[in-house]
Amino acid sequence: MIKDRDIVAAAKEATRGRDAFDRALPPKLRRKDIWWQAARSGIELPAAHLPERNERSYPPPHKLWSKKYPEVAERYQQARTALGERAEDLEMPPENLMQPALLRQWVWEHEQAPAEPELAEQLAVLGARPWQVEQSAPVIHRALTEQD
Numbered sequence: 291m292i293k294d295r296d297i298v299a300a301a302k303e304a305t306r307g308r309d310a311f312d313r314a315l316p317p318k319l320r321r322k323d324i325w326w327q328a329a330r331s332g333i334e335l336p337a338a339h340l341p342e343r344n345e346r347s348y349p350p351p352h353k354l355w356s357k358k359y360p361e362v363a364e365r366y367q368q369a370r371t372a373l374g375e376r377a378e379d380l381e382m383p384p385e386n387l388m389q390p391a392l393l394r395q396w397v398w399e400h401e402q403a404p405a406e407p408e409l410a411e412q413l414a415v416l417g418a419r420p421w422q423v424e425q426s427a428p429v430i431h432r433a434l435t436e437q438d
Contacts, residue, residue: 292319301332365434369429369430393430403431409431
């Protein structure tokens with residue numbers, strides 16, 4: 291039995307040659323032509339025969355924002371907190387007021403809140419329903435433009 295991580299490690303080394311490939315394999319599997327042939331067939335496969343690569347996650351996972359993108363994380367937290375309060379006033383779950391993925395995308399794409407009508411239009415373009423836009427745009431605008 292060969293572990294997935296060993297296969298991946300060997301595959302990454304295959305482009306560097308047979309010796310590098312063999313070193314990445316568990317000792318029992320080294321110098322076995324069948325493994326090397328399989329790796330070479332993958333390397334030599336024409337690009338047209340390879341599966342399409344998925345684009346990187348967009349926006350990046352929000353759990354990384356606080357360390358890698360602190361300004362974005364702060365904007366997201368401000369907007370999310372304000373929307374949470376508004377949702378509570380409306381007696382509804384915050385994710386119904388504004389889908390979390392939609393809010394994350396908007397925050398990621400906008401360094402500053404534009405005028406409220408423009409913000410409303412941007413939310414609508416991203417897929418927010420008219421009632422969500424009506425309830426959320428003023429809240430997000432206030433949260434990101436008013437200083438404490």
